[in-house]
Amino acid sequence: MAAVELRDLLHYPFLPEAQKILASRGISVAGLSKTNPGRNYLDKAAERVVYSIDGKETYPSDTSGDNISDIVTYVLARVLVSCTKDKRTVERFVRAEAKRVFGYLRQEQNQTIKARVCAEFGISLDATRLTVLQYVEMAANIREEKWRLINREVEGGYVQISADELEILLSEKIRAHLGSSLPLAVPGAVEREFAPWTDKLLMKTQERTLAEFGVIDESAYPPCIQTLIQGAAAGVNLTHSGRFSLVSFLHVIGMNAEQIEGIFARSPDYNPDMTMYQVDHILTNEYTPPSCVTMLTHGICVSKDATCEKVSHPLNYYREKKRYLERKRRLEESKAKKAEAAKAAGAEKKEAPESE
Ligand code: SF4
Structure with missing residues (x-):
């Protein structure tokens, strides 16, 4: 070579x-x-x-x-x-x-x-097909339905792929390769x-997370997370995956350890030491919350609503819902301002002296 x-x-x-x-x-x-x-x-x-x-x-x-x-x-x-x-x-x-x-x-x-x-x-930059094994490995982290093997054209042990799809799969492969040792x-x-240097990077990531998710909005939580919060507050003993999903979700959207512990503190059986230990463990390891598919597997994808149909991850649900609520709030504010202005204009008309 x-x-x-x-x-x-x-x-x-x-x-x-x-x-x-x-x-x-x-x-x-x-x-x-x-x-x-x-x-x-x-x-x-x-x-x-x-x-x-x-x-x-x-x-x-x-x-x-x-x-x-x-x-x-x-x-x-x-x-x-x-x-x-x-x-x-x-x-x-x-x-x-x-x-x-x-x-x-x-x-x-x-x-x-x-x-x-x-x-x-x-990899090969000009492949038009991949073996099933290669395909499954390269598409493993892509969540869209069309990438599932069941939805692909498979012939003689090979999966047909277009040039655009190959680019996506190659990017995935490179990403997996570069990340495999980290x-x-x-x-x-x-x-x-x-x-x-590390501290500055952590601060930057935190800033970026805040910019990405903005101020925490509980009304935008997906149904699965709302159910877990209600369970935690009611003293229900959450499963390991339930507790993990809840804590990692809340952390990624910007809550710190005290705020998260505060949610568990609403439970009648609240055990501060145990809660602190579990929350700290998840936060220290910076885990990310599981996708909808994984939540479903663990039986904690519950009470799905219309927004759930558009997303593959609870964080995407949160982003989507937050944007929607923000738009709705702005629209209502603008309507209220217009109504206020119309009312003021009406009052002015009434006060104006009548012409002879
Ligand atoms: S579809 Fe996803 S976001 Fe919706 S409830 Fe299930 S896990 Fe949560």
Whole structure:
């Protein structure tokens, strides 16, 4: 196989060759914050993660003349997101990096490097069909009905796919590949050393979550979550999956530990120590709430309503319902203002002196 050149590795820094370059230049992660160039790399790596948290653009290539910067920042960014121990931060980073790689790969003119990267992912950029096994693996995380194997055209052990579908599946495959080794097991000393950068990233993720979900609106909770809250308040012993779904949902939409514990405190059998332990465990591990399919499997998808038909995740329900309630509130406010203005105009007319 032809050698991969340095400029290629800047686009595909996950290739093993990239790691060798760092080793050959004597760059090691531990102690990096003690030098100016090291801190500079850490700042850039954090910036790379912030790009992914914002979810707006793909992190641009370094133009400072440092020909290994994009490799170093990729490696460090992986360490930083791992130090956050925050699943949302890790997921956003992986999604953004997968998008970046896929963008480069789609435009790649060098057929050798294209083949090398595809081999790394075990994919082909011009497939028109996939084996059932490949398909199931690549489409595993796509929730739309049309992707279910039962809804696909299968012939002789192969699933037919269009060019557009292949792009989606490839992005999924790249995402899965890049995320498969995250979070990394980072030594405690490195975690402590990188804490100033990690803390900023956690704050950024929290800000982003608040911006995404806004002020908490209980009236937008999906029926499953409302049922779990009512159960918790009534002292019903929630199943493990019920408790997990409720706590992780409330945390992702912006509630802190005290607020979540407050919900369980409404129960007549409230046990502060046990509740605090369970809530902290879920929050520390930054789990994300399960999808509707999983909720259904665990018997906690209940009292579905019309909005449920449009979503595949309780968080999407919440977003959707919140938007709807917001629109409704604005419409009512505008109607009330118009009615007020009409009333004032009517009163003015009455007060105006009659013409002779
Ligand atoms: S469909 Fe989803 S959002 Fe609706 S109740 Fe079931 S799990 Fe909750």
